[in-house]
Amino acid sequence: FTLLFPVILLFIFGSVFQDTIAPGVTFSQYFVAGMIASGLVNTGFQQLAITIPMERDDGTLKRLRGTPMSVTSYFIGKALLVTILMIIQTALLLFFGSVVFDLNLPSDPQLWWNFAWLVILGSACSTVLGIAFSVVPKSGRGASAVVSPIVIILQFFSGVFFVFTSLPDWMQQFAALFPLKWLTQGMRSVFLPDDFATQEVAQSWEIGKTAIVLVIWLIVGLFFAIRTFKWSRE
Template identity: 55%
Template sequence: MSSATAPVREVTAKPLPSTLTVGLSRVGLEVKQFFREKEQLLFTFFFPIIFLAIFSAVFGDSDFGDGVNAATYFTPGMIASGIFLTSFQSLAITIAMERDEDLLKRLRGTPMSPQSYFIGKIGLVLVTSVAQFGLLLAIAGLLLGVDIPTAPEKWLHFLWIFVLGTASGSVLGIAFSVVPKSGKAASAVVTPVVLLLQFISGVYFVYSSLPAWMRGVAEIFPLKWLAQGMRSVFLPEGYEVNEPGGSWQLGLGALVLSAWLVVGLVVGQRVFRWTRRDAG
């Protein structure tokens, strides 16, 4: 008695998800993890908003010239500071902690490409920066009386300044994440650097009132140009005469931010580590 031979079914392997698809899925995971960390959320996300409210209360009766009050003057600096916190500081600390916990080592052993991991991190920066900016702007406009710009060219300036600021801050944060020797030391190493840059870059003080040597140091780093660019968006026309250079220097600011973006990319590729230093 002969038996019929069962037909052989061809099994077609499903193609692996693309680098972009995996990276976008990482964005959702990174955002969920970020909002679950209450301490990081409070310091990184609400720190500029809290400081803007404090400065507005302390300097509420001060006149910064051309009818600009404290809330209006400090809003651009707090926006720039928020971008730097969610990009440079957040990435430098979290990546150092993930490396120390061997999370990066485990991820490196999966089919996920390094590019997908970094897409997830940069996507996190974009989402949190936009959300923080929206909340800060709502509070500044509705509660603190800040006039929100309506001219389209102002928002075009804001767009490229925002993109260059988040991009340069992100790659510099990734590169700087190798500096802390351990995840526990990351906050102690990164936070003082950010605070120092905030003090000399016109975030917490009127920039023109700072000593000339301090302004000279600040001009080397991106936060000063990010804050100055934001002032060009949110302060009234003609206010640039109060700047030390007598203008917003947007072209020079774009060059400096672009230069730091390139430096961060080059240095990050050379020094980035997926494992702890003691792992060899």
């Protein structure tokens, strides 16, 4: 379900909203870029922030603690799992986006390089933030009710479901504090025409700033993940 949910949303929103939002750009194409970025957050942050409390409650983490596995190894294992799922999910979104909604895949190697580091950095950032946030839910059963609304709100505020510049200024400023806004903008820089950059708030893709924001969140997330991670609730 985690893999297919973004694809299902892509079909629903992409089929309903097909208006042209700029010369040569339809909302469907805009939405594909947003869903790729959102998929990184769903598969990393949301999935881990929900499943880790469940593993903590059912004793899985406690049993792992009794093995030679270190916290670092656990983090790496989760990161690899998230990366594999993200690669599959992104491939599905790119396939259906290009076949069904005429998403233009880049021909410039530099754009594919940008796409690669956005996925890697976004995946790492999402993973450590999900691990760090996993201490917030009081139980595994209630984790989804805590985590899912946060992700949905960030998706609405970050230009996943709507054109970002059409949102109120306060929403734009709030979203700019979090990595999802920058991931969606970065993905748009890869898959939308260069001249669409003038439609962004800063009238440019701000690739350098995107990298800086993601690195900062990666460091913050890693710090809190290491400091707050618990094998059990005791």
